[in-house]
Amino acid sequence: MTTNVFLAISDPTRRAVLDLLATGSRKAGDIAARFRHLTQPAVSRHLKVLREAGLVNVEVNAQQRIYELKPEGLTELYEWVAKYQAMWPDTLEALERYLDARAVRQKPKGKKR
Amino acid sequence: MTTNVFLAISDPTRRAVLDLLATGSRKAGDIAARFRHLTQPAVSRHLKVLREAGLVNVEVNAQQRIYELKPEGLTELYEWVAKYQAMWPDTLEALERYLDARAVRQKPKGKKR
C-alpha cells in the first residue's frame, strides 16, 4: 500500500509531473510526451502512484484521461514540514521574504496576509 | 548520490527520528533505543542518510555522537510544497488556523507574527 504522499513525492519524475500539472490540467498522453527519456507505460505508472496518493484527479473523456492537480493532497506534507518551520533560525525571515517575492508570479489574487 | 531531502524524508523511521530530534538533541544510542523493532546498525544507517541529506548535525563527544536537528535542511522541501499552498482552495484558511493553533505547543517564545 504505497499510497503515501511522502513516498509519492520522493521521485523526481513525479515531482516534475506535479509541477507540470500546477500549470494546468493535461491529458495523460501530453504528460508522457514531456518525458522524452521515458516510455508511456513508465509515466502511466507514475500517474498511478500520484492517483493513489491522492495528489491528482482524473477526468475521463472518451479514451483520454485528463489529469488535474489536487493540491489538498499535499496537506499532510505541508503540515509536517510546517512544524519545523517554527524552528528555523533567522534564516526563516529571509526565506519568507524570498517566498513572498516569488509568490507574486503565482497567484496575486490571493489575500495579502 | 542519494543525498536528497525528498528521499530522506520518504522513510517513516527517518521522519520519526527527525520528529524526535525536534524535541532536542540526542545521542545516537538513545535514538536507536527508541526503535525497539530495529537494531542499532539499522538506525545508524538511517542517521547516515539524514546526515548526507543535510538534515542533522553530529557533534562528537568521546565515543558518543550527539545528533542535532538542522531544520534549515528542510528549506528545499518547504519551498517546494509552499508553491502549492497558494493553490489551496478555502481549506487553506482552515489549515492555517489549525496550524496556528497547534503552533502554541511548539515554541511560544518565538515572535508573534
Place this chain on the structure above:
DNA sequence: ATGTTAAATAACCAGTGTGTTATACAGTGC
C-alpha cells in the same frame, strides 16, 4: 596493554521500485 563501550561499517539477503517491451482494454469512427 586489556577490556569495555559507542557507533559505524561490511557483507549479505529479501523485498520493492522503476524501467523496459508486449499486450489488453475501451472508446471512436468507418
Place this chain on the structure above:
DNA sequence: GCACTGTATAACACACTGGTTATTTAACAT
C-alpha cells in the same frame, strides 16, 4: 464488425532500500 487511438496493465530485469548479523574503529578506564 474492424481498424485505430489513448491509456493502462502484465511480465520481466535490474538496481536500490532497508533489514539482519558480524566486525571494525575509536575513545575511555583500569
